Amino acid sequence: MMGVQPFETIVGAHHAEIYRYIRRVTSRATEAEDLSQETFLRAYRAYRTLGPEANVRAWLFAIATNLTRNHFRSEKRRRTALLAASVERREADPEGPEDEARFREAKTLLESTVRGLPLKQRLAFILRKIHDLDYEAIGRSLDCSAESARAHVFQALRKVRLSLNGHALPPETSPTNMEPPR
Amino acid sequence: MSRKPRICLEIEADLVAAATGDAQPGAVRRVEYHIDACAPCRGEFRRYREIDGVVGVLRRAPAAAESVARAREGLESRLADLKSRLVSYRVFPSPLGHILIARSEHGVSLVEYLGEHTDLGASRLSRVTGVDPQEDGAEIEALYRELLEYLRGDRTRLEWPLDLRLARSDFHRSVLQATAAIPYGAVTSYAGIATEIGKPAATRAVAQALRWNPLPIVVPCHRIIGTSGALTGYAGSQIGLKQRLLAVEGVRAVGTRNDSRVARNTLYHYDRNDQREYCLPTCGDIARRPIGPVTLLASRELAGSLGLVPCTACRPDLHPLTV
Numbered sequence: 001m002m003g004v005q006p007f008e009t010i011v012g013a014h015h016a017e018i019y020r021y022i023r024r025v026t027s028r029a030t031e032a033e034d035l036s037q038e039t040f041l042r043a044y045r046a047y048r049t050l051g052p053e054a055n056v057r058a059w060l061f062a063i064a065t066n067l068t069r070n071h072f073r074s075e076k077r078r079r080t081a082l083l084a085a086s087v088e089r090r091e092a093d094p095e096g097p098e099d100e101a102r103f104r105e106a107k108t109l110l111e112s113t114v115r116g117l118p119l120k121q122r123l124a125f126i127l128r129k130i131h132d133l134d135y136e137a138i139g140r141s142l143d144c145s146a147e148s149a150r151a152h153v154f155q156a157l158r159k160v161r162l163s164l165n166g167h168a169l170p171p172e173t174s175p176t177n178m179e180p181p182r
Numbered sequence: 183m184s185r186k187p188r189i190c191l192e193i194e195a196d197l198v199a200a201a202t203g204d205a206q207p208g209a210v211r212r213v214e215y216h217i218d219a220c221a222p223c224r225g226e227f228r229r230y231r232e233i234d235g236v237v238g239v240l241r242r243a244p245a246a247a248e249s250v251a252r253a254r255e256g257l258e259s260r261l262a263d264l265k266s267r268l269v270s271y272r273v274f275p276s277p278l279g280h281i282l283i284a285r286s287e288h289g290v291s292l293v294e295y296l297g298e299h300t301d302l303g304a305s306r307l308s309r310v311t312g313v314d315p316q317e318d319g320a321e322i323e324a325l326y327r328e329l330l331e332y333l334r335g336d337r338t339r340l341e342w343p344l345d346l347r348l349a350r351s352d353f354h355r356s357v358l359q360a361t362a363a364i365p366y367g368a369v370t371s372y373a374g375i376a377t378e379i380g381k382p383a384a385t386r387a388v389a390q391a392l393r394w395n396p397l398p399i400v401v402p403c404h405r406i407i408g409t410s411g412a413l414t415g416y417a418g419s420q421i422g423l424k425q426r427l428l429a430v431e432g433v434r435a436v437g438t439r440n441d442s443r444v445a446r447n448t449l450y451h452y453d454r455n456d457q458r459e460y461c462l463p464t465c466g467d468i469a470r471r472p473i474g475p476v477t478l479l480a481s482r483e484l485a486g487s488l489g490l491v492p493c494t495a496c497r498p499d500l501h502p503l504t505v
Contacts (some may be wrong), residue, residue, distance in 0.1 A: 011257065019253045020245040033253040037260050044264060045316060106236050128204070130241045154195045157202060160233055161226075169232035 007047055010056055011040055017057075017131065018064050024126050025068050027115060035071060039064040058137035065123055065141040072119055106169050113163040117156050120144075124152035125160075189216070190223050197223060201230035202237070270318030271307060273300045274326045277333055278423055282307070283322050284315065289343030290325065292396050295417050306396070310348060329399065335430045338366040340400050348396035353384075357391040364405045365488065367431045367480035369444060371409045374474035389414070404428055409472035411443040432480035449478040450485055450498055460485045462503065465496035 018039055023032035042063050050059065114122055120142055127133045127141065128149075135146035142149060186194075193216050196209040205213070217224040269291055271284035282305050284292040294305055302308050307315045331337040344362070349355045360378045364370055372388045381387070392403040398417060404427040408414045413435060416424035421442055425435045434445045451468045452460040453476045460479065463469040468476065479485050482498060492499035 011254075011261070015254055015257060016245070016250045019250050023245055023249070029249050033249070033256060036253050037257040040257055041260060041264055044261060045268070048318065048320075103236070103239070107239055110233075110236050110240060129202075129237050150199075151195075153204070154198055157198050157230065157233070160237075161198075161229060164233060164236075169229075169236060 007044055010043070010047070010060075014057055014060050015040065018060055021061065021126065021131055022064055022068055024114075024130060025123060026071070031071070035064065035067050038067055042067070055137070058133060058140070061127060061131065061133055061137065062141040065127070068123070069119060102168060106164060106167050109164060109167065110160055113160050114156070117159060121152045121156040121159075124149050125156035128153045186222075190220060193223070194226075197227055198230055201227045202234040264314070267312060267314040268316060269307065269313050270316050270322060271302070271305075272317060272322045272326070273302075273305075274329075276330065278426065281326075281329070283325050283329070285322060285325070286345045286347065288347075289345040290397065290400060291345040291347055293329075293398055293400055294396075295398070295420070295423070306348070313347075332399070333430065338431075342400055344397060344400065346396070350391075350394055353381075353387065354391040354394065357388050358395060358397070358401045361392065361395075361403055361406060362401045364402055365484065366402075367433065367484045368488075369405050369407055369428070369433055369449070369473065369478040371472070371474040372406055372414075373409050373472070374477070375406060377474065399427065402427075405431075405433075407444060407473060409474050411446055411473055413442045413444070433478070444473075444478060446478065448503060449480060450482065450503065452477045452479060452485065452488075452490055458490050459493040460490040460498065461493040462496040462498045462501060465493055 015036065019032055019036040022035045022039070023029065026032050026035065039060060043060055050056070114125060117125065123142060124138055127138045128135070133141075135149045138149040138153075139146040142152070144152075193213060196205060197213050197217070199205040200210050200213040213227070217227050265287050269284045269286045271282055271292070273280050273282045273296060275281075278295060279298065280296040280300050282292065282294040282296055282302075283290065284294075284307060292305075292307060294307075296304050299305075302315060302317070305315075307313060325342065328337060328340055328342075332340055346355050346358055349358055356379045357375060360375050372392070373382070373385045375392075376382050376384045376388045379388075388406075392406060393415060395401055395403045398404070404416060404424045413421050413424050413428075415421070421439065425442055428435060428444070434448050435442045436445045437443050446469045447463045449463060450460050451463055451465070453468055453471060461468050479488075479490075482492075482502060485492075485498075
């Protein structure tokens with residue numbers, strides 16, 4: 001029958017990542033909590049009808065993306081989220097050594113640029129760059145072609161590049177020892 | 183910014199993709215070839231590589247374990263709640279009209295005659311609270327096939343896990359449980375069930391509980407009749423259904439549509455006794471005693487399977503009923 005693995009296994013394997021994804025998109029912990037839960041509740045309802053060969057991870061990302069997009073249909077909510085994010089950010093960044101501080105600054109700027117992107121670009125960027133989904137899957141999540149998904153990511157990167165204009169960045173390889181604890 | 187040459191504009195998307203490790207086949211060579219000759223684009227390429235490094239840090243940054251754990255905890259509890267409410271159902275055609283079968287994760291929770299109707303709106307499921315109905319297929323289809331076999335007489339048991347959540351009270355549940363124990367081909371009365379559950383005065387309440395039986399056929403309330411042998415109510419006033427279900431099991435009824443009763447002269451009788459003997463309906467006045475204390479049985483095989491022995495006076499073993 002359908003659903004090769006018990007649903008609990010699916011939750012165990014993917015919940016943290018889906019939460020992280022939505023958290024990054026919405027910026028607010030309570031919204032991320034709610035939307036990630038909603039994602040798995042929807043998935044549970046539909047799980048039994050899912051074919052045995054389905055890519056469960058991509059499927060969950062598609063559900064999460066859909067819910068998130070519906071959530072942001074109300075532009076007001078989005079503004080509130082942005083506002084909350086800027087407050088949170090200021091609180092979350094402690095002082096550090098100079099290099100690290102510069103790096104943090106770039107990262108912070110990157111994060112806020114991503115938050116300010118149009119929703120589709122933001123979702124495509126996060127799905128591709130943070131969660132490594134392929135463009136086919138991103139297209140399915142966003143109701144567009146793989147090519148459009150690729151174009152969204154390109155546009156997002158261009159905007160990131162513009163916003164980081166004039167900021168000194170560590171060359172090419174990223175300093176892994178500078179991952180700030182979140 | 184000054185305007186870029188057209189060739190640089192054209193290659194920009196590929197350049198960004200190549201610098202961020204995301205290029206399509208063939209693009210990398212094109213980009214390499216171009217930036218070899220174009221210093222501004224070489225600078226852009228380097229810049230995008232740097233940006234990719236920052237993105238990499240973003241990618242590796244773990245979410246706060248605490249908030250993940252909190253979200254997970256909330257999910258577990260909402261999932262448990264959903265599972266407890268979720269009931270999948272489907273409506274099927276049958277010789278008895280459309281039948282809705284519903285099951286939860288614990289077992290079958292509803293079998294309902296819908297007659298002409300085929301939609302959820304006609305079902306109790308759409309009206310009870312605390313239930314989240316969802317149309318579903320495969321699992322319920324298997325139940326349906328067994329039900330059809332049963333109605334054809336090709337199967338005498340429906341060994342389904344049951345979920346009695348739609349029973350209205352603990353009393354109703356105990357009535358359903360006692361009724362579920364009445365075997366195929368046997369008939370007892372509402373009074374008999376009332377006695378069985380230790381509430382001999384509750385005959386009417388038993389009848390009422392069975393009127394709301396959420397699991398007809400599976401919990402065989404059609405095997406429960408009046409002490410006089412009258413079939414009395416079934417699924418509203420569909421005594422015809424009751425008669426058909428009993429007929430499948432070899433229990434015949436006589437009389438008119440509105441006054442239909444089991445044909446006691448075609449059934450073996452068991453009046454509780456220490457010898458566990460069962461009788462022919464012609465044994466003394468046994469066929470005139472109320473059903474309840476007396477259980478009616480469609481066959482000698484059934485009597486045997488219940489551990490009963492032939493009465494030494496009327497000898498049903500020597501004189502089987504010929505129907």
